[in-house]
Amino acid sequence: MNLSEIARTTSFRLAMVFACFFAGSSLLLFAFIYWRATVFETNRIDALITEDARTLASEDQDAILALINTHVTGDFHRVGYAALFTPGGRRIDGNLEAVPADMPIDGKVHVVQAVRTDLPAMGAVEVRLAALRIPNGNILVIGRNGQYMVVLREVVVHALTMGAIPAMGLALAAGIFLAWRTQQRLKDVHRAAERIMSGQVQERLPVAGAGPGDELDRLSQLFNGILDETERLLGEIKATGDEIAHDLRTPLTRVRARLERTMKGDMGLEETRETVGKAIGGLDQALAVITALLRIRELENSKRRRGFSMLDPTEIILLIEELYEPIAETKDIAFTVDITPVAPMFADRDLLMEAVGNLVDNALKFTPPGGKVTLSLGPREGDGATVIRVADSGPGIAAHERDLVFSRFYRSDRTRHLEGTGLGLSLVAAIARLHGLAPRVGDNNPGCVIELVAEGATAVRAPVAGAAAV
Numbered sequence: 001m002n003l004s005e006i007a008r009t010t011s012f013r014l015a016m017v018f019a020c021f022f023a024g025s026s027l028l029l030f031a032f033i034y035w036r037a038t039v040f041e042t043n044r045i046d047a048l049i050t051e052d053a054r055t056l057a058s059e060d061q062d063a064i065l066a067l068i069n070t071h072v073t074g075d076f077h078r079v080g081y082a083a084l085f086t087p088g089g090r091r092i093d094g095n096l097e098a099v100p101a102d103m104p105i106d107g108k109v110h111v112v113q114a115v116r117t118d119l120p121a122m123g124a125v126e127v128r129l130a131a132l133r134i135p136n137g138n139i140l141v142i143g144r145n146g147q148y149m150v151v152l153r154e155v156v157v158h159a160l161t162m163g164a165i166p167a168m169g170l171a172l173a174a175g176i177f178l179a180w181r182t183q184q185r186l187k188d189v190h191r192a193a194e195r196i197m198s199g200q201v202q203e204r205l206p207v208a209g210a211g212p213g214d215e216l217d218r219l220s221q222l223f224n225g226i227l228d229e230t231e232r233l234l235g236e237i238k239a240t241g242d243e244i245a246h247d248l249r250t251p252l253t254r255v256r257a258r259l260e261r262t263m264k265g266d267m268g269l270e271e272t273r274e275t276v277g278k279a280i281g282g283l284d285q286a287l288a289v290i291t292a293l294l295r296i297r298e299l300e301n302s303k304r305r306r307g308f309s310m311l312d313p314t315e316i317i318l319l320i321e322e323l324y325e326p327i328a329e330t331k332d333i334a335f336t337v338d339i340t341p342v343a344p345m346f347a348d349r350d351l352l353m354e355a356v357g358n359l360v361d362n363a364l365k366f367t368p369p370g371g372k373v374t375l376s377l378g379p380r381e382g383d384g385a386t387v388i389r390v391a392d393s394g395p396g397i398a399a400h401e402r403d404l405v406f407s408r409f410y411r412s413d414r415t416r417h418l419e420g421t422g423l424g425l426s427l428v429a430a431i432a433r434l435h436g437l438a439p440r441v442g443d444n445n446p447g448c449v450i451e452l453v454a455e456g457a458t459a460v461r462a463p464v465a466g467a468a469a470v
Contacts, residue, residue, distance in 0.1 A: 019171035026160065026167070034156045045128060045144055046109040053107060053130045053142040056082075061136060068094050078119060081127055081143040089139075091117075096141055099131065105139060107132035114143070185216055201231050251282035258282075310344045313386065316353050317377045324360050332369040335360075340378030342386045345454065347435050355431040356388060359450050362425070363392035367447070386454040388437075393447040428452075 056064050064084060071082040072095045083094025091098065097120075100112040113124040129143030188206045195203045204227060205220040258279045262272055321337045328335030345352075356375070363373045371393040380387045425439075432439045437452040 016172070019168050022171060023168055026163065030156055030160045034153065037156070042128075049109050049128060049130045049142055049144065050107065053132055053140060056142065057132055057134050057140050061134070061138065064134065064140065065093050072118075078116070079145050081114065081116070081129060081141065081145070083141050084134075085139040085141065087133075087137045087139065092138065094141070096129075096143075099139060099141060100129070103129060103131050103141075105131045105133060109143070182216070189216070189220065196227065201227070201234065203227075251286050255279045255282040255286075308346055308348050310346055311349055311352075312344050313342060313347075313352070313377055313388065314339055316349065316356060317375060317388070319353060320356050320360055320375060323357065324364065328364055328373060331364060331367075333364055333367050334372040335364070336372070336374050338374065338376035338378070340376075342377060342379055345386065345435075351431045352435065355428045355452065356390070358425070358428050359390040359452075363390050363394065363450075366394035367392045368394065371447075380453065388452040389449060390451075391444045391447065391449040393444065396443065396446060396448040397441055 056067055059067065061084075068082045068084060071080060075095075081094075081096050083096035084092040085099050086092060089099050095117050097115040097117050100114055103110060103112050107130060109128050109130045111126060111128055114127040114129060115124050116122060125145055127143050127145045129141055131139055131141045134140055185206070185208060192203055192205050204224045207217050207220050207224070208214065209217065258275045261267070262275050262279075267275065317337060317339055321335075325335055360373065360375055367373055373393075374389075374391045376387075376389045376391075378387060379385065429439050432452050435454075437454055440451040440453060442449040442451070
């Protein structure tokens with residue numbers, strides 16, 4: 001990756017923003033430090049000047065002259081000013097050429113232009129001076145020039161240069177590194193995405209393992225989850241297509257054979273009618289498969305939620321009892337119903353009745369004569385969740401098949417010889433999911449138990465006021 005590509009990345013631009021922000025913050029910080037240091041140093045120097053002037057003014061003139069001489073000769077850096085003038089302004093002693101014309105004689109520090117006698121070539125420079133009269137009327141002037149402020153400014157600028165420039169360089173280097181690292185990871189993601197788009201659906205986006213808070217890893221994990229679900233759905237579609245072809249091929253082949261036989265015209269009227277009737281039955285079987293698949297898809301898309309309302313599930317159980325009791329008697333099967341009152345449910349009456357009816361119909365189909373089928377409704381012990389239970393004394397469902405029986409076209413090995421499409425329990429599962437019910441399969445010793453459980457948070461409740469049902 002060249003620098004031009006790095007410079008166009010978001011990471012690099014973000015690093016530059018932070019570098020500029022750091023530079024601006026550093027400038028403001030150093031400006032504040034310089035201002036505070038200047039104020040502190042200025043106040044300190046002014047206090048020293050004022051104190052020196054008052055101390056000298058309290059002495060007699062000979063002592064003042066001796067102290068002025070000591071002050072001047074001991075000033076190796078030549079930043080101090082001290083002089084004594086007559087009331088008329090004539091210099092008596094010191095290194096100040098004259099009292100500045102605009103200098104107030106009030107004992108306070110003022111910034112004025114002054115000339116040193118020992119450095120006449122410097123000319124007038126900015127000086128902080130304090131002037132006051134001594135008891136004999138002469139004028140005492142004490143002060144310092146502002147050279148120390150120039151030195152202080154140079155120190156601050158030097159510190160800023162030595163600190164800010166390397167810091168900005170480090171920020172720039174960090175931005176380049178982060179941009180390069182991010183770009184490398186994105187290239188890996190792009191390559192994986194290209195392989196996925198080319199048809200390698202088992203491919204997944206790379207996860208660097210940089211930590212739970214890494215944004216790219218979290219994004220990759222999210223898309224990998226989507227790809228997992230997509231691959232699963234594609235597998236289901238392929239399997240469903242194969243199963244549809246398998247389940248429709250047999251009845252359609254039989255229909256074709258019977259129709260070909262009828263076309264030969266060598267059958268009597270009754271035999272022809274029987275053959276046509278069987279052909280129609282085969283077509284009905286094929287149409288039943290297609291209709292069941294369409295209904296499952298409709299239910300999985302939640303298009304039937306418009307028909308939901310509050311209802312008492314007891315009514316559904318009583319209708320199922322009334323509908324299937326004569327069928328059970330015909331098959332010599334004991335059909336009993338056990339109802340314990342439960343809370344009303346938010347459900348579609350027809351769909352819920354269809355789901356429970358399918359369970360009872362399956363139980364009656366697979367239970368041999370002399371067996372028993374029980375339909376019950378009641379609260380579950382412990383949490384009071386509503387449970388609709390259908391138990392039979394048939395061949396039962398093996399433990400390894402209990403998670404598979406709700407799949408489309410799945411037929412248990414124990415019941416594969418019986419007529420059916422393998423879509424009944426898939427339809428029950430779709431209706432259950434639409435209602436927030438969890439389908440469960442268990443043992444009845446002998447036989448099996450299938451339950452539809454409204455578990456707490458998964459149970460569908462009535463919508464709040466003002467909310468529309470989907």
